[in-house]
Amino acid sequence: MYQRSVHDPSGFWSDIASEFYWREKWGQQVYHENFDVRKGKIKIEWFKGGMTNICYNCLDRNIESGKGDKTAIYWEGNEPGLDSSMTYNQLLARVCQLANYLKDVGVHKGDAVVIYLPMLMELPIAMLACARIGAIHSVVFAGFSAESLAQRIIDCRPKVVITCNAVRRGSKIIYLKEIVDSALLESAQKGIVTDVCLTYENDSAMKKEMTKWTKGRDIWWQDVILKYPVTCDVEWVDAEDPLFLLYTSGSTGKPKGVLHTTGGYMVYTATTFKYAFDYKPTDIYWCTADCGWITGHSYVTYGPLLNGATVVVFEGAPNYPDVGRCWDIVDKYKVSIFYTAPTLVRSLMREGDEHVSRYSRKSLRVLGSVGEPINPSAWRWFFNVIGDARCPISDTWWQTETGGFMITPLPGAWPQKPGSATFPFFGVQPVIVDEKGVEIEGECSGYLCVKSSWPGAFRTLHGDHERYETTYFSAFPGYYFSGDGCSRDKDGYYWLTGRVDDVINVSGHRIGTAEVESALVSHPQCAEAAVVGVEHEVKGQGIYAFVTLVEGVPYSDDLRKSLVMVVRNQIGAFAAPDKIHWAPGLPKTRSGKIMRRILRKIASRQLDELGDTSTLADPTVVDQLIALADC
C-alpha cells in the first residue's frame, strides 16, 4: 500500500476518498500542489471541486449504514460516578439543534465560531455543528488565559463564542465564563465585537445563578437549544473550503492560525486513525488529549467518528481522585485503544506500578503516544506495565500543521523499537536534509522535511500566506520543513529528536520562547528576558527564563512570583516558567544577539560545555550568571 501511495497518490487517495459520501465528485485532478517557493506561491489542493460535508460523513453516513444505536461518546466526568453516553442518533440530534441555533443567530458558511469549552460532550458537538453549516470553528484550549483568548478572537473575528460557566478539573474549579468576559471586553476595546456568547451551564461545577451575565449578549445553551428541530440540512462545501482554524505557537510572539480545509483532512484523519490504531468496529477508543489541541480535533472528534467508532471523552484529570483514574476508566468502559502523551506516562510511572496493577486492563489492545519524543524508559514502562507486554505502541509523529499522523507504526506490522516512530504513513515522503537543505540518504541525522503534499496538510496561515511560506517552505526550498530534528538508523527507522527552532515542548504543548519573553517584559520591572527549554523529568521540557530587571530594581522572591504570574495571566498556567534566573546581564554578541546556546548550557548546568565565549561583547556576564544560578 505504501508503494502505491507514493507512486500513484491520485489513484491511492481517490480510492479511499470514494468510501466517503460526496455530493459531487471532485474534478479531473485529484490533487494539485506547488511545494517549491522558487516556482511561485505555495499551493496545496486535494479533491478540489468535490462537494461534501465532514459532519455528514461522521454522523448521517454512519447512521445510514446501521450504526444509529451504536454509542458514539461515553462521557466520564471529573467526579467518579458522574457520566453519560450518547448514540450516533442522539449525537446527530444534538448537533442539528445547535446547528439550527447557530444559523438562527446569523452564522453563515465561512463565518468563524470560537469554542472555549472543557471536555464536555458539548465540545465535539459544537465542532460538528459548525462543520454541518460550513462555519469555521476555532477551538481555543480552555487553559488559555483571557489575553490569549482575546488575541485569537481579534484575529479570527467570530460571530459567536461558545463556552460554559465553569469546570472542575481535579479539585480545582475554573471559571471559564469570567475568562471569556474579560477576553470579550478586551477584544471589544480593539473594535472586535462578538454579538453572542452561548454559555453551557455545567452545573456539576457551578450553578447558573452565580454566573455574571451580560444581557443581550449572553445566552444559556440549555435555555435555547432544545427549542430547535433535531434535523438540520447539510451545507455542502467544496473539499477546499475551510473547516477550522487552530492557533499554534511559532518562533515569534504571535500565534499562527493554522488553517485546515475539509476534504483532504477528512480522508486523511479517517485513514490514519483506521490504520495506525488497527481500528476494529468493536473497539472502545480513548484519547486523553483535549479538543483544544490538534490531537483532540483529529483523534477525539473527526478521525474516530468518521470510522463510526465509540469514543471516551474525559472531563477530569488523570490523577484525580487518585493516580489510578486512567485504569479505572479503561476497565469501566473496556477501552481497547488508549492514546496518550509521554508526559502522562512519565508522571504515572513515578507513582509506582501498584496503581496500575490493581486494575485489570485486559481490554487494552493497542497503545498510542503523541506530543513529544517518548524516551525509551517511559516507552518500556508503557509497554510492559500498562500494556502487560502484549499491546503494540503506536508512537505517532505529527503536528498541528500536518493534520494527521505522518510517521507512525502500523501495530503488529513490523518490529517496534522503543522511542522510534518507525516509518512514514501512506503517502508521506519524509526526507532528512543537512544545514544546506541537501537531502541525506541512509543512516543519518538532520532536519526533518517532507517532499510532497499529503491530503491532511494545512493550506495556509490565517491572513498571512507569506508567513506560511517563509516559516515552512523557505528554509529548505522544495520541501515542507517540520521544525524538528530527526535521525534515521540503518534499518530505516525514524527517530525524532525534538524541535530545532525556538519552540519549547512542555508536556506536549508547544510554547514559543518569544511568547513567554514578551509576557515577561510586559512586567514593569523586567527590562529583558531570554527563555530556553531545559530537560524536565515529567514534562519533557521545562521553561527556564533569564530576566534582566529595570535598573535599580532589587531581585526578590515576590518579584519572582509576580513574573511567573504575568506569564500565567497572559498565556495560561501551562506556560508558567519553572525557573526564573536573575540575569544582571545576558550573554550577547557584539552585534547585540543573545547567545541562547550559552544560556541553554547554563540552564542545564552543563557548565563544562559552554564552548567559545570569547565572541561575547562582555564575557564576564557568563561567570556572573553561573554565580547567580541558585539564587
Ligand code: 6R9
Ligand atoms: C500532534 C502534536 C508538534 C510537535 C512536533 C514535535 C512534537 C509530536 C511526536 C513529537 C516526537 C512524536 N511531537 N509528536 N515528537 N515523537 N510522536 O503534538 O502537534 O502540538 O503541533 O506539536 O510535537 O516536535 O513538531 P503539535
